[in-house]
Amino acid sequence: QVQLVESGGALVQAGGSLRLSCAASGRTFSRYAVGWFRQAPGKEREFVAAINWSGGVTIYADSVKGRFTISRDNAKNTVYLQMNSLNSEDTAVYYCAVREGGVIYTYPTRYDYWGQGTQVTVSS
Numbered sequence: 001q002v003q004l005v006e007s008g009g010a011l012v013q014a015g016g017s018l019r020l021s022c023a024a025s026g027r028t029f030s031r032y033a034v035g036w037f038r039q040a041p042g043k044e045r046e047f048v049a050a051i052n053w054s055g056g057v058t059i060y061a062d063s064v065k066g067r068f069t070i071s072r073d074n075a076k077n078t079v080y081l082q083m084n085s086l087n088s089e090d091t092a093v094y095y096c097a098v099r100e101g102g103v104i105y106t107y108p109t110r111y112d113y114w115g116q117g118t119q120v121t122v123s124s
Contacts, residue, residue, distance in 0.1 A: 004024050017084045033103055
């Protein structure tokens with residue numbers, strides 16, 4: 001199975017920035033679409049951003065559009081989530097997910113592999 005490891009989560013002040021990384025194993029990573037999801041305590045997991053296999057297509061949740069940027073470096077088997085202008089509502093555990101296909105989906109049920117998550121906390 002594909003192994004995913006997220007990193008970069010931290011405690012930051014409102015208005016600050018973080019860059020999350022998702023490192024993946026496997027030779028076929030470059031063929032896969034990748035999504036970022038987040039989940040706050042007591043709330044359902046929600047879609048944040050996704051990128052198709054080539055990086056040519058990206059989709060963002062309305063709540064993060066204009067503030068977050070997803071990108072990928074297939075040579076490094078890594079996907080990034082640059083988060084700017086963070087606010088307290090961005091506080092959550094952020095998960096990287098991969099599906100065995102190149103097309104983006106925003107539904108978490110369409111993704112096959114998940115990382116452990118990385119905690120992002122934004123102080124008010």
